Amino acid sequence: MHKLTDFFHRHSRSSSYQSLHRDPAAPAPKPEATAFPTEADIYRHRKQRGVNLGSWFVLERWIIESPFRSAAAPGQSDLDVARGQDAKQVLEHHWDTWITRADWEWLAQHGINTVRIPIGYYHICGADASVLNGTDFAEHQHVFEGAWGRITDAISTAHQFNIGVLLDLHSAPGKQNRDSHSGTSAPTPAFFTPQNMAHTTHILTTLARHLPSLPNIVGIELLNEPQPDSHDDALRRWYTDTILSVRDAAPQMPVYISDCWRTDEYGGFVAALSKAPQRLDGVVLDHHLYRCFTGEDVNTRAEAHARALVDANAGTPSMFARVVQNLQSAGGAMVVGEFSGALNPNSLAHLGGGPAEMKARKAYLKAEIELFERYCAGWFFWTYKKESRDLGWGFRDAVEAGIWPGVGLVVRNECERDAGRSGRRNTMMDKALAEHTSYWDQYPGNYEHFRFGDGFVQGWDDAYERFLCAGASSPVPVPELGFKGPWAKRRAEGYVRAKGGAGNVWEYGECFCCLWWCGHGFDDGVDGVCVEHGLIQGVDAARRDFIQIYCEGGA
Structure with missing residues (x-):
């Protein structure tokens, strides 16, 4: 179960490509204060393939x-349950039976490597009762x-199964949206x-401490x-203020924020934070995607919904490409924190049920996953399970019905011993370096192209270490490096500390985008580069090589 950790202890330093030219004036390497990557870094940067454990702590009546049954009227929220009869016994029985060790085992066996756990601020009162002060839950x-x-037991059990945990503050004082959840x-x-917002900052710092x-623990969603x-x-x-406060409590903790369904705007906000002083790094944008609520959703057939997600020129894929490029170039990332296979009945009515409907459901799920795998650092299906069977909203039901698509890369060949890997790496690096050099030499400048080669080798070796950790006999998809922007930024910072060259670190691994062009006088039609x-x-x-040499297929 801890093979991932053991592997990184054995391979804490990537190999280098000795034939690259080095800057003779570069300073000697300097040790980092904390070695990167740690086990926590691996959890936090691998591609997250996850589910929400919905209605475990924050209850939703349509799920369970x-x-x-004993809640006070109107009987739709956690507060209604708390005001009802035998609330303590009802809730503790639910917490102990809704998700058990058998569920964690099932999730691990089916390729889930991260879970998002929605919690309310009142669920933290066992750690610090002050979170309830002046709130609707003060008496409970x-x-x-x-x-x-x-x-905390859930986090510990998840660790035993190599599953990461994203804690999501689903319920804040005064409630942050109109929904009963x-x-x-x-x-x-x-x-x-001002009072509720300040108190929520206190709650989140309490949680972090x-x-x-x-x-x-892969992060906290604010x-x-x-x-x-x-x-x-x-x-x-x-x-901004709360990120700083959380970082005071937990300096390395990734922070996730909602895009409020205004993805371009909040993508730009997160990109700006990622370029700010270091304590504002590591912010992840969370987008939620559903296609069953609006009038347009209702009047769109299932097949058209699927096509709109795989057509690169359609609105959603174009938006994903644009926002993720901006975030990655700034050392940031985006996940889809909620999505489902649910479609409005009207989108499926023309299929008449039966095999045709199941085929359309599977095609829609496959289109979603292909979109997320292409652009995002991770995704989380809503929800893991419901009290009643539901192929659209229940991940477990979808898997057991055979409509969940295959996801990720599954090893078919021995991959621990591969004498040819370093040769393939060096050949690909030489080709990429030649193309990089040829392109940039068109523009006069003081370049250090060997740094590109250093970065390529480091990236290849990092990616392969993710793959190799899974083991050749694992029946589930291997881990992959998903948070490329944040990882590259961390590697670039270490590289500069060790070898200098901050002015040309973009060739190695830091962001390079239209901002560089504008700062160097190249403002002729390169916006968005x-x-x-x-x-x-x-x-x-490395990923392309891995697929060709070792895999049965992948998304």
Whole structure:
């Protein structure tokens, strides 16, 4: 189970390509204060293929009915359950039975390497009762105080199965959206007040301080699906201030923020944060994708929904490409924190049920996964399971019905011993370096092209270490490097510390985009240019090589 950790202890330094020319004036390598990558870094940067453990802690009646049977009216939210009869016993029984060790084992066996766990601020009161002060849940500490121990147990159990955990604050004081899954059944959000926003920052720093010292915590999502309306500027200020506060409590913790379904705008915001001082690095944008709610969704057939996700010129793929390029070039990343296979019944009605409908459902899921695998650092299906069977919303039901597509790369050949790998790497690096040099020598400048080669080799070796860790006999997809932008930025920072050359580190592995062009006088029609530097080219070349040599196929 801990082969990933053992492998990195054996391979903590990547090999170098000795035939590259080196700068004789470069300083001697300097040791980093903390070796990169650690086990936590591997969890946090690998491609996340995940599910939401919906309605485990934050309850939703449409997912599971039983905890609501004794709830107070209107019986739709956690607060309604807390005000009902025998709330403590009802909830603790649910927490202990909805997700068990058997579920973790099933998830690991089916290729899930990360889970997103929605929690409410009241679920943290067992760690620090002050999170309830002045809130709707202030009188219900005795109901929820047992949740925190179960959350930390969940993180520990997930670690035993090599599963990462993203903790998502789904319910904030005053509620941040109009839905009952934000904690109460109140019709309007009251989160966007100075008091509630400041208290939520306190809650998140409390969460960060009390997390167990386990490497599989991949991040904290500050707020699920906020609806800021006229409070957009206030939300962005709050995001910035809260990221800093969380980083004071947990300096290396990745932070995830919702795009509020305004992906371009918040993508630009996250990219700007990623270029800011170091404590604002490591911010991940979370986008949620559903195709079953709007009038347009209802009037679109299943086949058309699928086509719109695989057509590179269609709106959603174009947006993904644009936003992810911007984020990656700035050392950031995007995940799809929620999606499902659910379609409106009207989108499926023309199929008449039966095999035709199952085929269309599978094609739609496959289109979603292909889109996410191409552009995103990770994805999380909503939700793992429901109390009743549901092929659209239940991941487990979709898998067991045979409509979940194959995802990732599965090893078919022995990959621990491959004498030809370094030769293939060097051949590909020589070719890529020649193309890089030829292109940039068109433009006068003080280049150090050997740094591109250094980055390519590092990227190749890093990517292969992800693959090799899985073992040749593993029946599930191997881990992959998913958070390329953040990884490249960390590697580039270490490279500069060791070998200098900050002015040309873009050739090795730091972002290079239209901002560089504008700063150097090249402003003639190059807006949006983003050149993949050596490290990311090395990562991508290694993946192509791995597929050709070792794999049965992949997304």
